[in-house]
Amino acid sequence: MTHPEQDDRLKEECGVLGVYVPEQEAARIAFFGLFALQHRGQESAGIAVSDGFRVRMHRDMGLVNQVFTPEVLRSLPGHLAVGHTRYSTTGASVLRNAQPIYCQSLVGEIAVAHNGNLINARELREEMERDGEHFETTSDTEIMARIMVRHMHSGPEVAVREVMRRVRGAYSVTVLTPKVLIGFRDPSGIRPLTAGKLGEGYMVASETCAFGPVGGTPTHELEPGEMVIIDSQGMRFARGHDTEPGGMCLFEFIYFARPDSVMYGTSLYTARERMGQTLAKEHAVEADIVVPVPDSGIPAALGYSRESGIPYREGMMKSRYIHRTFIQPDQRMREMGVRMKLTPLEDHIRGQRVVLVDDSIVRGTTTKQIVKMLFETGAKEVHVRITAPPIKFPCFYGIDMASKGELAAAVMTIPSLCEYLGATTLGYLSIEGAVEAVGRENGRFCLACFNGKYPISIPPDMSKHAFDDPPEVGQMAALANGQLRLID
Ligand SMILES: O=P(O)(O)OC[C@H]1O[C@H](OP(=O)(O)OP(=O)(O)O)[C@H](O)[C@@H]1O
Ligand SMILES: NC(=O)CC[C@H](N)C(=O)O
Ligand code: SF4
Ligand SMILES: [Mg+2]
Structure with a gap:
């Protein structure tokens, strides 16, 4: 089986x-x-529901349409629900760590869905275990669930405040109790969370793109440290903790979130187009066509083309049906992987000086293969332009970069990376250019993977598999004393 640690893509x-x-x-x-x-x-x-009395849940490994059938949905009655799609960052990718995480205690039951990653999971869990708490998963999310369920008898506000007082890290969370739906965002506001209306009811979601398909309307992006409580009285907001240094993950704007989502009041499609425009100003070049790496590079390539006046042209087609999970991690298959996913359009490429626009370079494997493919298809020049500033430091706040010992921009200078990629030239958008494109003048952002300034300090022994025994790990990277080092 492919262990996720061995797959080199940005997760x-x-x-x-x-x-x-x-x-x-x-x-x-x-x-x-x-x-x-x-x-x-x-x-x-996974989805957990409540009919006002009892919490029921179904979760499994796989995609949403593999996990849920009409029969499964019929077995989940009730008018409150929380749902989750997981990419693991603490705790192996196994069923018992799938979310929502369910906890029961003498005072009640809850189901918790979490996006983010806790920094002090190890010390908190050790402390709670010493107090007699028994954990059923190896995920950091269960720590929040257990703190909450212990305090729910004092009301949801108190329970959320207690979580915020004790845990450190990135978390956007939705919680279900038999009668109440709760959402909250960490005091640094690293991961997104938006609340809104849904007919006569309400909805909370990581991204605004989840509202449209079910007829909802996003109305309020939660502030850092803010919570939303929804019950038969309606929807109310409350402060859980003072705001702390940090801000929204810049990578949400560059790549992770869907382009039809809105964050900080900005359409991500528009922000990405503007990043492409700024990239064209910062790294102009003479060329014949601007080609996106589909799909993630499309808005930025359009912006680059508009600003530079160089025509936009699709240069490769992406197979919609080849899911990345099926791509094997050994080098030969990885190289095949790009070919299996992307096919060049020879008529568009042959004889052309190409500006190739993509969102990010992590290890550089993908970009290197695309550059090679374009030259083999007859491109005269390939100028690589990237909207994410160079990624030099791993992320510990919910994006799986921590396992990468080989962040290309951390181990190579830009000229040597350009040579490694086989590109004619290479240009990255600056951090200032990316922030400016989002358009929040005094914006609060996490920029740690670009500048190494971690808004929430990282303990040296951070590990995805802190609670997996035996650890299901390969090589992992950690940041100790500002230095990237490998741990087994
Ligand atoms: O580690 P690297 O080899 O430098 O990979 C970087 C690429 O990985 C991501 O795309 P991916 O193909 O994973 O998926 P996407 O279709 O969502 O863009 C990202 O958009 C870059 O294109
Ligand atoms: N990527 C995430 O947001 C992961 C959430 C949580 N830390 C987990 O591992 O399940
Ligand atoms: S370190 Fe990078 S990827 Fe992680 S939250 Fe900060 S900006 Fe986002
Ligand atoms: Mg991509």
């Missing part, structure tokens, strides 16, 4: 949602909402 994070729809079947609505969040995690999916 998504997780998608969370919650719906509260009096008189309606919440599971069915959550199911369609989760389709819109599938890009945020493809390892497992």
Whole structure:
């Protein structure tokens, strides 16, 4: 089996949602909402529901449409639901760690869906185990679930405040109790979360793109440290914790989130077009066509073309049906992987000086193969232009880069990386250019993987498999004293 650690691609994070729809079947609505969040995690999916009295749940490994059938949805009655799509960052990718995480105690039951990653999971869990708490998973999310369930008898506000007081890290969370739906965002506001209306009811989701398909309307992007409580009284917002340094993950704007989502009041499609425009200003070049790496490079390539006046042309077709999970990790298959996914359009490429626009270079494997493919197809020149500034540091806040010991831009200078890619020239958008394109003048962003300034400090022994025994790991990277080092 392919262990996710061995796959070198930049990984998504997780998608969370919650719906509260009096008189309606919440599971069915959550199911369609989760389709819109599938890009945020493809390892497992789950929905927990309540009919006002009892919490029921179904989750399994796989994509949303593999996990849920009409029969399964019928077995989940109730008007409240939370849902999750997972890409693991703490705890192996196995069924018991799939989300929502369910916890029961003498005072009640809850189901928790989490996007993000906790920094102090190890110390908290050790402390809680010393206090007699028993954990059933190896995921960091269960820590939040257990803190919450212990305090729910004092009301949801108190329970959320207690979580925010104790955990450190990135978390956008939706929680279901038999009668209440809760959403909250960490005090740094690293991961997105938006609340809104859904008919006579309400909805909370990682991204605004989940609202449209189920007829919802996003109305409020949660502030860092803010919570939303939804019950029979309606929807109310409350502060859970003072705002702390940090801000929204810049990578959400560049790549992770769907382009039809809105964050910080900005359409991500428009932000990505603007990134392409700025990239054209920062790294102009004489060329014949601007070609996107589909699909993620398309808006930026359009922006680059508009700004430079160089015509936009599709240069390769992407197979819609080859899912990345099927791509094997050994080098030969990885190289095949790009060919299996992308086929060049020879008529468009042959004899052309190409500006190739993509969102990011992680290890560089993908870009290297695309450049090679374009030259083999007859391109005269290939000028690579990338909208993510060079990624030099791993992410510990919910994006799986921590396992990469080979961030191309961390181990090579730009000229040597250009040579490694086999490109004619290579240009990256600057951090300032990317932030400016989002258009939030005094914007709060996490920029740690670009500049190494971690808004929430990272302990040296951070490990995805802190609680997996035996650890199901290969080589992992950690940041210790500002230095990237490998741990087994
Ligand atoms: O580690 P590297 O080899 O440098 O990979 C970087 C590429 O990986 C991602 O695309 P991916 O093919 O994973 O999926 P996408 O279709 O969502 O863009 C990203 O958009 C870059 O194109
Ligand atoms: N990518 C994420 O947001 C992961 C959430 C959580 N840390 C988990 O591993 O399940
Ligand atoms: S380190 Fe990078 S990927 Fe991780 S949250 Fe910060 S900006 Fe996003
Ligand atoms: Mg891509």
